[in-house]
Amino acid sequence: MRRPRPPVQPSAADRLSRLLAMVPWVLEHQGAPLEEVADRFGITTDQLVKDLELLFVCGTPGHLPDDLIEADWEGGRLHIGNAEAIARPLRLGIDEALALITGLRTLIDVPGFAGEQDREALTGALAKLTEAAGEAAHASRALSVDLTRDSAPDEGSEVLATAREALRHPAGRRRLRLHYLVPSRDETTERDVDPMRLLTVDGRWYLEGWCHRAGGVRMFRVDRIVTAEVLDADGTPPEQAVARDVDDGLFTPGEDDLVVTLELDAQARWLLEHVPVESVEELDEAGGQGRARVRLRTADDRWLRRLLLPLGGAAVVVDPPEVAEGLARAARTALEAHLAVTRAEQAPG
Amino acid sequence: MAGGAAGAGDRRTERLLNLVIALLSTRTWLSKEQIRRAVPQYEDCATTEAFDRMFERDKEELRELGVPLVTGSASAWFDDEQGYRVDRDAYALPEVSFTAAELAVLSLAARVWAQASLAGPAARALTKLRALGVEVDEQSLIGVEPRVRTAEPAFEPLYAAARDRQRVTFTYRTAGTGDPARRSVQPWQVTSWHGHWYLVGHDLDRGAPRVFRLSRVEGAVRRSGPAGAYEVPDDVDGRAMIARVAAGARDGEPRTARLRLAGGAAGQLRLRARVPAASAGEAVEAEVTFTDVEELAATVAAAAPHAVALAPDDLREAVVRRLRGVLEAHA
Numbered sequence: 179m180r181r182p183r184p185p186v187q188p189s190a191a192d193r194l195s196r197l198l199a200m201v202p203w204v205l206e207h208q209g210a211p212l213e214e215v216a217d218r219f220g221i222t223t224d225q226l227v228k229d230l231e232l233l234f235v236c237g238t239p240g241h242l243p244d245d246l247i248e249a250d251w252e253g254g255r256l257h258i259g260n261a262e263a264i265a266r267p268l269r270l271g272i273d274e275a276l277a278l279i280t281g282l283r284t285l286i287d288v289p290g291f292a293g294e295q296d297r298e299a300l301t302g303a304l305a306k307l308t309e310a311a312g313e314a315a316h317a318s319r320a321l322s323v324d325l326t327r328d329s330a331p332d333e334g335s336e337v338l339a340t341a342r343e344a345l346r347h348p349a350g351r352r353r354l355r356l357h358y359l360v361p362s363r364d365e366t367t368e369r370d371v372d373p374m375r376l377l378t379v380d381g382r383w384y385l386e387g388w389c390h391r392a393g394g395v396r397m398f399r400v401d402r403i404v405t406a407e408v409l410d411a412d413g414t415p416p417e418q419a420v421a422r423d424v425d426d427g428l429f430t431p432g433e434d435d436l437v438v439t440l441e442l443d444a445q446a447r448w449l450l451e452h453v454p455v456e457s458v459e460e461l462d463e464a465g466g467q468g469r470a471r472v473r474l475r476t477a478d479d480r481w482l483r484r485l486l487l488p489l490g491g492a493a494v495v496v497d498p499p500e501v502a503e504g505l506a507r508a509a510r511t512a513l514e515a516h517l518a519v520t521r522a523e524q525a526p527g
Numbered sequence: 528m529a530g531g532a533a534g535a536g537d538r539r540t541e542r543l544l545n546l547v548i549a550l551l552s553t554r555t556w557l558s559k560e561q562i563r564r565a566v567p568q569y570e571d572c573a574t575t576e577a578f579d580r581m582f583e584r585d586k587e588e589l590r591e592l593g594v595p596l597v598t599g600s601a602s603a604w605f606d607d608e609q610g611y612r613v614d615r616d617a618y619a620l621p622e623v624s625f626t627a628a629e630l631a632v633l634s635l636a637a638r639v640w641a642q643a644s645l646a647g648p649a650a651r652a653l654t655k656l657r658a659l660g661v662e663v664d665e666q667s668l669i670g671v672e673p674r675v676r677t678a679e680p681a682f683e684p685l686y687a688a689a690r691d692r693q694r695v696t697f698t699y700r701t702a703g704t705g706d707p708a709r710r711s712v713q714p715w716q717v718t719s720w721h722g723h724w725y726l727v728g729h730d731l732d733r734g735a736p737r738v739f740r741l742s743r744v745e746g747a748v749r750r751s752g753p754a755g756a757y758e759v760p761d762d763v764d765g766r767a768m769i770a771r772v773a774a775g776a777r778d779g780e781p782r783t784a785r786l787r788l789a790g791g792a793a794g795q796l797r798l799r800a801r802v803p804a805a806s807a808g809e810a811v812e813a814e815v816t817f818t819d820v821e822e823l824a825a826t827v828a829a830a831a832p833h834a835v836a837l838a839p840d841d842l843r844e845a846v847v848r849r850l851r852g853v854l855e856a857h858a
Contacts, residue, residue, distance in 0.1 A: 190539040195592050195651040197544060199658035218657055220650075232537055236544045238552050239565035263552045266619035267658050271593030272690065274652035277645040281636025285673060296667070299628035307633070307656075310623040314593070319759060320689035323639060323675050323719040324766055345670040357804050359794035364833065366794050366807050377672035380722025402795075404804045451742075488825030490852030502857050509853040512831030516847050519837055 196221070197229060198268040201247075204258045205265055212254050227251070238263060275311035276321050279304065284323040288383075290338045327381040328401040340406040341385050344373050344413055353413035354387070357404040362481035366404060367391070372415040376400070386422065388415040395419050435475035438482060439497040442470050446492035453485070471496070483508055542568035546585055547594060551618065556599055556610020586611075592651070594618070620655060627664040630656065634668055643677040644686075675719045679741035682717070684748035685726050689714035691754040694731070698745040707745055712737070713757045716765040721773070727765040729757070736763075738772045774819055781816050784823060785837040788813055792833035796826060812837070820845055828853075 200219055204210065216226040230249040237246035237260070248259040270278075282304045285291055292300055308315045344352040354371045371387040374395070378384070383400035395415075441461070442449060447470060450458060455474045462468030476482050479501050486493050486505060495502040549565040550557065563569045563578055572578035589596055595617040598609050625633065633656060637649040657663070677683075681697065688695045692713070699710045711731040718725050723740060730737035788796055790810045800813035817823040824845035827834045831850060836843040 189647065190536055190543060191588050191592055192647060192651055193536070193540045194543045194547070196654050197540070198547070198592075199655045203658040219654060220657075228537075232541055232544070236541055237548060239545075239549050241545075241567055263548045267655060268618065269593045269595075269620045270652055270655060271591050271648065273591065273645060273648035274593065274655070276690065277640050277649035278633060278636050278652050281639040281649065281673075282632065284639055284675075285632065285635060288673075295628065296632065299626065299632045303625060303629035303632050303636075306623050306625060306629065310621050312621065317690045317692075319716060319763075320714075321686060321717055322765060324721070325639075325673055325675070327721045342667075342671065346666045351669075357807075359798060361795050364792045364794050364830070366804070373670060375670040375672055378674055381675075381719065382722070402798065404794075404798060404807075484829040487831050487853055488828045488849055490828075490849035491854075491856030492852070494856045506854055506857040508831045509850045509857075512828070512835070513847060513850040513854060515832060515835045516843055516850070519835060519843060520840075520847075523840075 193229070193232075195268070197233065198264055200229070201233070201258055201261050201264050202267045204256055205261065208257050209255045212251055212256055215256055230256070233258070233261075270311050270314055272314040272317060275307070275314035276318055278307055279311065279315060279318045280321045280323055282307065284325055288325050288338065289329045290336055291342075293339050293343075325378050325381055325383070328399075329383070337400050337403045337406045338376065338383060340408060341373055341376055341400075344408045345376070347408070347413075351413040353409045353411040354385075355407045355409055356385075356398065357406075358398055359402040359404055361402065361484065362478045364480070369396075370409065371396070371398070372413040372419070374415050374419060374421055388419040395422065397422065435477045436479060436498070436501070437473060437475055438479075438495060438501055440472050440474070440486075441494045441496055442472060443492040444468055446489050449485075449493065479504060487512075538568055538571075542566060543585060543588065547589065547613065550594075550596065550611060550613040551615060553612050556612055558608050558610050562611065591648075620659075624659060625656060625661060627661050628667070630661060631664040631667045634663060635671055635673065638671070639673050639675055641672070642674050644683055645677075677724065679724050679744070681726075681741045681744040681748050682724055684750060685714055685741065685744075686717045688748070688750050689717050689726070689728070692757055692759065693750050693754045694752045694756060695748050695750050697748045699739055700743045700745060710739070712739070715759045715763050717741075718765045718769060720766055720769045725765070725769045727763065727768055736768065738769050774822060781818050782839065783814050784817055784839065784842050786813050786815065786827065787811075787835040787837055788830075789833040793830040796830055796834055799826075817842075824849060 196219055200215065203218070204215065212223050212226055216223045219226070221229075230251060233247050234249045235246065239245070244260075247261045248257075250257045250259075282300055286297075286300050286304065308318070341354065344354050351373065354373055356369050356371055357366055358369055359366045369389050369391040371385070371389050373385060373387040375386050376383060377386060385398045385400055385403065386395065387398070388394070389396040437456075449455075450470070450472065453474060455472045457473045459471040460468070461471055482495075482501065483505050486495065487509060495505055545566045545568065546562070549562065557565065559579075559582065562582065563572075569578055569581070572581055586596055595614040596611060597614045598611055600608070600610055634653060637653045640646045640649040685695065687693075694711065694713055696709060696711045698707050700707045712726065713729040713731065714726055715729065715736075716727045718727060723742065726739040726741060726744075728737065728739075729735070786793075786796060786800070788800075788802070788811050791808050794807075796815065797807065797811075797813065800815045802811055802813050815823070820842050824836070824842055827836050827842070827846045828849040836846045
């Protein structure tokens with residue numbers, strides 16, 4: 179499984195901050211095993227020893243032997259002395275407080291993310307953190323993150339909570355049965371999935387897991403999971419299940435994809451910010467923000483149809499012609515159905 | 528860790544640690560000259576200018592970590608040189624104890640920033656809190672990666688300005704015309720919404736609240752004037768403002784639409800209307816709530832020809848307008 183990446187090159191600030199947290203803890207827990215200390219502060223024992231070697235050359239001004247901090251880890255048990263000046267843990271900095279306060283608020287706002295127990299932990303942590311942060315918390319409104327895109331507004335959705343339950347089941351990870359909607363094909367399918375992780379990309383929640391129907395790793399948009407059920411079956415993903423690197427977004431065009439050329443009006447240019455395109459050619463003389471011709475790749479022209487139908491002609495398919503015809507056909511059929519409703523309403527009595 | 532680089536990093540950490548200890552253990556104000564002598568690593572500075580620069584950076588770094596560095600002078604009567612020390616009463620984290628479950632959700636909260644510019648502060652905060660004693664409930668952390676990215680270069684300066692309540696000036700390309708223009712803003716809030724960062728603030732030229740998308744900020748953001756220069760109104764709802772601007776529409780009262788959905792199709796609208804999964808194969812009439820008629824019309828048009836807007840009339844007209852537009856454009 180993937181774990182969150184550790185920072186590549188810990189800065190001097192991170193290290194100092196760790197030392198100022200570690201020394202007070204060790205003073206309260208003299209003789210703690212090195213492994214335990216390293217584990218608690220998220221480092222290896224080698225790194226811990228480097229930290230300790232640094233500690234005992236520091237101390238109060240004068241820096242004579244009596245001024246220096248004592249650190250001793252013979253027999254694998256850690257003792258620290260002569261460190262009264264930094265015996266109390268350092269308070270939170272303003273960015274530190276804001277990062278965590280904003281993170282907690284973000285999670286509290288996600289409908290269906292937290293069960294009863296989690297909700298209590300989230301609100302409890304927020305209250306204590308806000309108090310502990312003191313004046314640093316005053317600026318907390320300066321920052322906010324919304325991870326509720328497309329979430330059900332009435333918290334009716336239990337999908338996130340169900341997926342979390344499967345991931346952290348006391349009996350070990352459980353398999354999930356999903357009814358999942360694929361809008362580009364407009365079909366709902368049943369799949370058994372071994373959950374790997376719940377993650378957000380561009381403000382939206384996804385479940386990544388080993389899909390037994392597809393025989394591979396798949397990413398499921400949580401708002402398109404119609405139902406989710408925890409099965410009484412081991413849900414450990416197979417060895418070959420490797421999480422996908424999503425840092426460059428989720429869209430990866432394939433070589434076999436259909437190449438489509440579109441012409442966009444000014445009011446459809448926002449598409450350029452939402453859909454990866456291969457090329458953009460400005461069609462207006464001034465070269466500004468007017469009409470543009472773009473090329474993009476798609477594996478499925480139904481996806482493209484769903485993208486273009488709402489735009490009411492602000493985006494025109496120039497090529498290939500069969501894609502343009504399919505689009506026009508769908509529009510014509512739907513238009514006739516709507517006009518029939520209007521006629522029926524206007525018909526007398 | 529490689530020898531040379533690690534050595535320099537060690538020396539920097541040693542210098543900062545000695546500086547904290549010196550400023551914590553002093554009973555009086557320490558002048559810059561005294562500090563230079565008290566911290567052995569400052570011997571590395573060949574000139575006073577080099578020391579001044581290094582000390583400025585170090586002070587800034589300590590403040591970022593939360594060290595309450597205060598300045599003052601020993602005598603109120605003489606124009607003494609400014610002295611420094613750490614406010615010992617403000618230094619320590621207040622007594623607070625988190626449960627294992629609370630520490631677990633704090634870890635999740637820190638993960639929000641794992642790929643973003645506040646990753647360092649979030650991780651440091653967690654380290655400080657973990658030193659308070661209890662064990663973390665690791666079980667509930669498994670497989671949850673809520674996260675946000677901060678790819679926009681304007682994030683850091685605008686976040687810092689909103690945090691410090693300090694005016695900014697920047698060049699902004701509006702969505703409509705695309706023409707770049709200088710804007711002066713009192714930042715209120717920096718918000719990630721639908722995967723994009725926005726600034727909400729008081730636009731000083733227009734004399735009104737405005738929303739700016741960070742990806743449309745061009746070049747450098749200039750901070751100017753004092754910090755804490757203005758108050759943020761209590762009733763600011765940044766997300767609602769952004770949502771309104773993004774939708775290009777004003778919020779209306781929620782209304783109910785009636786739709787006809789073909790069997791085995793229009794899944795997105797079925798999901799929104801909470802049509803039971805069991806009847807997925809059947810044609811149904813379903814109701815959905817909406818506030819923005821254009822938004823719902825777009826969704827219905829996207830499902831063409833499998834969804835028909837039966838009511839209200841203005842919804843059906845909005846769908847018809849879109850479908851006609853597509854048809855005429857491809858004639």
